[in-house]
Amino acid sequence: MARLDSATLDTLPAAVMRPAYDRASLGPGILHLGLGAFHRAHQAVYTENAMNHSGGDWGIIGVSMRSDAVSRRLAPQDLLYSVLSESAEERSLQVVGALTDLIVAPREAQRLSATIADPRIRIITLTITEKGYCLGDDGFSLDRTHPDVLADLEHPDSPRSAPGVLARGLALRHSLGAAPLTILSCDNLSENSARLRAVLCDLLAVHAPQVLPWLEHKVTFPSSMVDRIVPAMSAVELDRQAHLLGLRDEAAVSTEPFSQWVIEDSFAAGRPDWENAGVRFVEDIRPFESLKLRLLNASHSVIACLGVLENRETVADVMADPALAAFIRRLMDEELIPAIEVPGGFDVAEYREQLLGRFANPCLRHRCAQIAMDASEKIPQRWLATLKQVELERSLLCRALAAWCYLVLLTPQALEDPRQARLLELRESGDSLPQRLDSLLACIGLPGDSSAESARLRQVLLQWIEGIASRGPGIVARA
Ligand code: CS2
Numbered sequence: 001m002a003r004l005d006s007a008t009l010d011t012l013p014a015a016v017m018r019p020a021y022d023r024a025s026l027g028p029g030i031l032h033l034g035l036g037a038f039h040r041a042h043q044a045v046y047t048e049n050a051m052n053h054s055g056g057d058w059g060i061i062g063v064s065m066r067s068d069a070v071s072r073r074l075a076p077q078d079l080l081y082s083v084l085s086e087s088a089e090e091r092s093l094q095v096v097g098a099l100t101d102l103i104v105a106p107r108e109a110q111r112l113s114a115t116i117a118d119p120r121i122r123i124i125t126l127t128i129t130e131k132g133y134c135l136g137d138d139g140f141s142l143d144r145t146h147p148d149v150l151a152d153l154e155h156p157d158s159p160r161s162a163p164g165v166l167a168r169g170l171a172l173r174h175s176l177g178a179a180p181l182t183i184l185s186c187d188n189l190s191e192n193s194a195r196l197r198a199v200l201c202d203l204l205a206v207h208a209p210q211v212l213p214w215l216e217h218k219v220t221f222p223s224s225m226v227d228r229i230v231p232a233m234s235a236v237e238l239d240r241q242a243h244l245l246g247l248r249d250e251a252a253v254s255t256e257p258f259s260q261w262v263i264e265d266s267f268a269a270g271r272p273d274w275e276n277a278g279v280r281f282v283e284d285i286r287p288f289e290s291l292k293l294r295l296l297n298a299s300h301s302v303i304a305c306l307g308v309l310e311n312r313e314t315v316a317d318v319m320a321d322p323a324l325a326a327f328i329r330r331l332m333d334e335e336l337i338p339a340i341e342v343p344g345g346f347d348v349a350e351y352r353e354q355l356l357g358r359f360a361n362p363c364l365r366h367r368c369a370q371i372a373m374d375a376s377e378k379i380p381q382r383w384l385a386t387l388k389q390v391e392l393e394r395s396l397l398c399r400a401l402a403a404w405c406y407l408v409l410l411t412p413q414a415l416e417d418p419r420q421a422r423l424l425e426l427r428e429s430g431d432s433l434p435q436r437l438d439s440l441l442a443c444i445g446l447p448g449d450s451s452a453e454s455a456r457l458r459q460v461l462l463q464w465i466e467g468i469a470s471r472g473p474g475i476v477a478r479a
Contacts, residue, residue, distance in 0.1 A: 019097035027057035049277035059100030081251035116169025119179035122269035142202035193221035222264035231366035307368025402464030
């Protein structure tokens with residue numbers, strides 16, 4: 001089968017949307033760090049649709065932060081790829097042409113800095129996942145114990161962390177004319193760009209303090225809330241998408257029809273016509289973020305834990321089990337929703353129904369193990385604020401936390417995590433279960449203190465962990 005590229009674009013079935021602007025003359029406007037499936041199915045699609053509607057030089061230079069795997073797939077396709085949006089009710093296919101160049105960070109450090117400094121780049125977006133921000137315990141400063149940060153503090157000219165890469169490029173941009181810039185985080189963190197700004201200031205204060213006044217006045221950091229479920233692709237899905245396209249597409253992504261992007265409207269040097277592509281601009285992002293993180297992502301992480309615990313492969317498999325689906329609905333109704341400040345006029349019941357439907361989408365093969373990944377970074381953002389407001393003894397969220405602790409401490413499951421070495425150490429340690437639980441809770445920002453609350457949480461968690469160990473995983477959602 002022929003491969004998707006500029007020459008074969010015309011052979012696609014008529015129903016497949018494709019670039020409506022002149023790709024050959026498209027100039028770059030956005031640099032994106034983190035070229036994973038989520039970016040390709042979300043921000044790149046919004047930019048593509050904005051250019052389809054209104055034109056503009058907003059080509060995206062995509063940066064792979066670690067490996068060249070994605071660029072090896074895209075390069076032979078003239079950087080074209082397809083996005084399949086699908087549910088039981090609808091399906092659409094679109095070829096995206098917004099990528100204009102690729103950079104592989106570890107081997108093209110100079111070119112990456114030069115591109116950050118290029119005044120044609122007016123926006124830098126990021127999807128580097130929670131752990132990429134190298135945040136310290138307070139969530140708004142640099143983790144100075146992080147190995148990549150330590151390396152960057154010592155060798156700022158060969159940065160390893162994303163903040164280090166940005167700091168180096170920003171120092172160069174400042175020295176070459178200090179063109180205004182917008183830096184826009186698209187990761188699942190509350191006040192995501194504000195956090196990024198804080199770590200950048202910490203790094204720049206060490207090596208390039210002269211940059212800080214420019215950063216203060218000419219660089220904006222609008223925070224944003226992103227939402228679209230984009231599972232990792234498997235070989236089977238690539239084959240299926242090739243069949244639908246009539247062409248091989250090794251960089252294909254598949255996702256759901258739903259998509260949302262809410263951004264604080266503070267751009268230093270213009271932006272694509274994203275309104276016309278469905279982006280909502282707001283003054284204050286916080287209500288949207290907490291709704292999404294503490295309802296969608298919180299229940300997603302619970303589903304992932306239940307799925308791993310009960311051996312269900314995908315989110316849809318979990319939702320197809322009536323007892324597990326009922327548990328998720330109760331969790332939303334009794335604990336997650338009451339703990340959120342819902343924006344005025346927002347129909348939260350409708351949102352909940354929509355979410356339950358999205359999770360049940362049988363077309364998405366979203367593996368529980370994928371969502372369970374990096375839990376020590378995700379749990380603090382998704383669960384902890386709610387956990388402070390529930391009645392622990394009756395709480396379903398507390399059971400889910402116990403399930404995660406059980407998986408980490410008492411099973412041979414290796415859950416991928418930036419703190420994996422520490423988690424494995426806790427599993428292997430000869431300390432008592434209460435001691436190991438204490439250390440594990442400290443890893444997710446719940447260090448023990450002398451309060452009655454802290455003691456109660458530990459007691460309830462221990463009861464559930466011991467219950468799962470003696471009576472089996474079923475007790476979490478079926479008791
Ligand atoms: C998921 C998210 O993997 C995860 O942690 O919860 O990627 C989720 O699919 C998106 O945030 C949906 O917008």
